[in-house]
Amino acid sequence: xxxxxxxxxxxxxxxxxxxxxxxxxxxxxxxxxxxxxxxxxxxxxxxxxxxxxxxxxxxxxxxxxxxxxxxxxxxxxxxxxxxxxxxxxxxxxxxxxxxxxxxxxxxxxxxxxxxxxxxxxxxxxxxxxxxxxxxxxxxxxxxxxxxxxxxxxxxxxxxxxxxxxxxxxxxxxxxxxxxxxxxxxxxxxxxxxxxxxxxxxxxxxxxxxxxxxxxxxxxxxxxxxxxxxxxxxxxxxxxxxxxxxxxxxxxxxxxxxxxxxxxxxxxxxxxxxxxxxxxxxxxxxxxxxxxxxxxxxxxxxxxxxxxxx
Numbered sequence: 001x002x003x004x005x006x007x008x009x010x011x012x013x014x015x016x017x018x019x020x021x022x023x024x025x026x027x028x029x030x031x032x033x034x035x036x037x038x039x040x041x042x043x044x045x046x047x048x049x050x051x052x053x054x055x056x057x058x059x060x061x062x063x064x065x066x067x068x069x070x071x072x073x074x075x076x077x078x079x080x081x082x083x084x085x086x087x088x089x090x091x092x093x094x095x096x097x098x099x100x101x102x103x104x105x106x107x108x109x110x111x112x113x114x115x116x117x118x119x120x121x122x123x124x125x126x127x128x129x130x131x132x133x134x135x136x137x138x139x140x141x142x143x144x145x146x147x148x149x150x151x152x153x154x155x156x157x158x159x160x161x162x163x164x165x166x167x168x169x170x171x172x173x174x175x176x177x178x179x180x181x182x183x184x185x186x187x188x189x190x191x192x193x194x195x196x197x198x199x200x201x202x203x204x205x206x207x208x209x210x211x212x213x214x215x216x217x218x219x220x221x222x223x224x225x226x227x228x229x230x231x232x233x234x235x236x237x238x239x240x241x242x243x244x245x246x247x248x249x250x251x252x253x254x255x256x257x258x259x260x261x262x263x264x265x266x267x268x269x270x271x272x273x274x275x276x277x278x279x280x281x282x283x284x285x286x287x288x289x290x291x292x293x294x295x296x297x298x299x300x301x302x303x304x305x306x307x308x309x
Contacts, residue, residue: 004028004084005033009036017094034082038070073184089102095128104206123204128143129141165190167213197253274294
């Protein structure tokens, strides 16, 4: 069964070769790599052309001539609109896939379809090994280093905070059809897919890491340092944190506009409540969040949510 891998490239000359080579080295070989470049100005095009000559039947470059920059959300939307496979993987340009990623992810998503039916929208994601720019192990588990819990995947959880890392994701055809088109105004494409999957289908995960998640030097901080930095930011730059939650509310509104009539009564109430927060006074906002159990992940973030939203 041929699966498709959607990779959105942009000025990826430094690490793109490693990523494509790791896909070529997968245990599962029946795949097609869909590529859309977002107006790169470095040597990304030369790298893609070299791999296309090497693998002309398995690599497809959707826009080798077009150079328009449309942004990451719109870029992935176009890739997913082009995809026709039963299963589509999302791929970033600067990571490295472990050899059994496709095989392991397919096993889980096929099990889910067997249990729930192929018409059920399904998303599968996984943990990641965090590595340095030179692929040296920095943290064995991205989930543990960022205090992420994959079991927190209900609609009320995902409205406030996305705990699904897009570069690990595979979706089935049912989810792709239901989620498209992805609005360009949302926070991120993988977050939108997660919201649709949890509202109308199922989310599953592999605790086993499937990717070497490359962190550039400026991002290499411990989980504890992140928490401390977040607290300092909350105290010093409240506007930035407030804007984050406002963007999540706007995303929730986009979701409600599209799917409100299809949601269960309970989910409709939850989404509507989160959208309503922006128009309420200080005390009414907090009461609404607490009543509907709309919380972020961890004490520090929840302090920010309740004090700054």
